[in-house]
Amino acid sequence: MRIAVLIKQVPGSESPLNIDSSNKALDESQVAYIINESDNYAIEEALQICDNNENGEVVIISMGPQRVQKVIREALAKGAHRAIHIVTDSNESTDPLTTASVLADAIKNEKFDIVFSGLQSDDLGFGQTGVILGEMLEMSTATLAMSTELSDGKIKVKRELESGYFQWITMTLPASISVQSGCNTPRYPSLKGIMGAKKKEISEVKFDGANSSQEIKRLYAPSNSKETVMIEGSTDEIVKKLVDVLKNEIKIA
Numbered sequence: 001m002r003i004a005v006l007i008k009q010v011p012g013s014e015s016p017l018n019i020d021s022s023n024k025a026l027d028e029s030q031v032a033y034i035i036n037e038s039d040n041y042a043i044e045e046a047l048q049i050c051d052n053n054e055n056g057e058v059v060i061i062s063m064g065p066q067r068v069q070k071v072i073r074e075a076l077a078k079g080a081h082r083a084i085h086i087v088t089d090s091n092e093s094t095d096p097l098t099t100a101s102v103l104a105d106a107i108k109n110e111k112f113d114i115v116f117s118g119l120q121s122d123d124l125g126f127g128q129t130g131v132i133l134g135e136m137l138e139m140s141t142a143t144l145a146m147s148t149e150l151s152d153g154k155i156k157v158k159r160e161l162e163s164g165y166f167q168w169i170t171m172t173l174p175a176s177i178s179v180q181s182g183c184n185t186p187r188y189p190s191l192k193g194i195m196g197a198k199k200k201e202i203s204e205v206k207f208d209g210a211n212s213s214q215e216i217k218r219l220y221a222p223s224n225s226k227e228t229v230m231i232e233g234s235t236d237e238i239v240k241k242l243v244d245v246l247k248n249e250i251k252i253a
Helices: 037-051 066-078 096-107 129-136 191-197 235-248
Strands: 002-007 009-011 033-035 057-064 082-087 114-118 140-151 154-160 166-172 175-179 202-206
Touching: 002 037, 002 066, 002 129, 009 066, 033 037, 033 066, 037 057, 037 066, 037 114, 037 140, 037 175, 057 066, 057 096, 066 082, 066 191, 066 202, 082 096, 096 129, 114 129, 129 140, 129 175, 140 166, 154 175
Parallel strands: 002 057, 002 114, 057 082, 082 202, 114 175, 140 175
Antiparallel strands: 009 033, 140 154, 154 166
């Protein structure tokens, strides 16, 4: 059983997000980067399957600048066997289609049985890369996975739907599955794992951003403004003005 896990390095929730002088990227000197939250659950789901299958292999796939190797090593310390790093420039901008295309080219010869990814990234939140990648590699696809079960060459996936409902679906392998945060309990790297991760293989693939279909023109922080409007008059006049504001300014149907 050969399993790939897509992970992404994102700014930590408590990290300052200051914009650099170009107004197109963050000032990385002040940003503390971590593994995307839902990707931790994707790693754990892959490791649990591997633990229960002989000759299993978990391969970490990540795309980004050299700083990404920090989170790759963390994933390797948890128990993943090796990694593929698609190396980009520091502030390379990519859309989900471009990212999935690059990932597909990098791993198409690996012949993975399963590709796990987090449901969406905490920074941009597109939530599309795993689905597009699965389509490009002609895999079965599922999102919002809360648990998985392997049986007879197929994988059964429990999906989280709206209003507290769940759906069980059975798919053929190979499959690309995006997992929901909270679907398991991610393990911590052990001291032995941390030491062993230093010796594990990280293959590097150079990214060519020439075909990217997305470009960031400008980053900016939204301006804060506060304006108080006093509505005066008789009760009927106040109600009429309130209705007009709700319908025409706030756009409440």
